[in-house]
Amino acid sequence: MNIALLIIAVFLAVAIFLGIQARRGRDMDLEQWAVGGRGFGTLFVFLLLAGEIYTTFTFLGGSGWAYGEGGPAFYILSYGCLAYVISYWLLPAIWRYAKKHRLHSQSDFFVSKYNSQALGVLVSIVAVIAMVPSYLVLQLKGLGIIVSIASYGTISSNVAALIGAAAVTVYVMISGIRSSAWTAVIKDIMVLSVAIFLGLYLPFKFYGGVGDMFRQIQAHKPGFLALPGTGYDVPWFISTVLLTALGFYMWPHTFGSIFSARNERVFRRNAVYLPLYQLILLFVFFVGFAAILQVPGLTGDKVDLSLLKLSIKAFDPWLVGLIGAAGLLTALVPGSMLLMTSATVLSKNVYRAFAPSASEQRVNRLAKILVPFIAAVAWYFTVNSGKTIVLLLLLGYSFVTQLFPALIFSLFPNNFVNKWGAAAGIIVGVIIVTYVTVAQTTIGQILPFLPTSLADVNVGIVALLANLLVTVLVSLATRSFGAKEQPA
């Protein structure tokens, strides 16, 4: 075992140890600690919150896309910003209703709003379909890349992904429902220092500065730093930013975190500050761009290796180990949360809907049993997917954003959308996304009569429009018998 792999293994051991500790003693609620910020300096709190947005998606995926695609990667900087604008109104409305009706999960919210247990099950299944093959898979993929690269090629990426899946499973099984807040703190501090260091040092070392780096890239690949004329072009950018901004809070874990806030003003205040944290992503982009002329030739999903490949070229193995360890934590912390959420949603919101008499204990035990199975499924997808990390998450967003119309309508007073419309809309949206994904086609190929300017529009947005249309039409068509069935 080389020094880089050893350092990564030590960090994994520490994370698991902290997980065990968290289970034993009282664990600290990171939300209260970071957001409240009492006793900690503003700078420290800022750093913690900034670290939160770094997952494998941004760390390896963001740099990978900057390396492989160039300008289109900037969508990552844009969508969170618009999501926070929406959050100013969206989150307080969800929070108020959830508090009044004592709700605990995303599924509960739809069940209560539409007075339909079946809709809750549908929402849960769509959420798990969105999470496992994309969001969870990309964390495993990241873990696999890190372990494989840090082994300097002695461990294949499939075996490395298996090690990653096993690590996340063990971590979840040991630390239970509440993972250690301290692991998250270590992760935030490490990944932030690593990203800022790499983002400033690497362009300086190889090009003499950030500005010089961009000029040299432009000289070698003219136009690469902007959006291309086809493919990931301007219509793609606009539709993708919109899709991901609307879907931002539709994930079960982010939706669930809304409920934990103390009051609704927290959301409005966060909408002012959170956009600024996005700027930390710049450093990750810089690393990906620095790799373009230094470690050329990575194609397909290998672009996600760019940050680590460049690190190996630039640094000694021990420093590569530390960078890999930071990467490990960015995959382990969100990965464990996603795995846990998926298992809990399937057990609490799907299984219990069919077996209402099941005891709390039985539901919890089922959630635990599901963890290794879901991890195995995710590993299978990881090994069989040739997609980059960014494309994996975009696929997840195409699914999860289908929940948005039913949610938004439910927040209006005198909502005319009923459970039939909501369910039909979600199902149509999901079918369209599935078809386009499985058939590996584009909107331009399905609807050849569209002007070429719309050929590359994100399929998720097209599915969302169809979803919206079906939601409205079915609600109006079923109005009469909906009213008879449940007088409101």
Place this chain on the structure above:
Amino acid sequence: MKPVYLLAVVPFLGILGGIVFANRVEPYVFGLPFILFWIVLWVILTSAIMAIIYRLDPANREERQ
């Protein structure tokens, strides 16, 4: 619907609408390609706009008391 809420449309226009005109590498601003500078600028402006909305929104003033 309070009029100040309409300000929230501006970041959408700046990022989604502006990209049509800002999709270019040159000129460089602060060393950044123009498209990247444009998005960074709008991230900062979005924060400023949300601060104005927050300040003028009576919902926040009532709760502070």
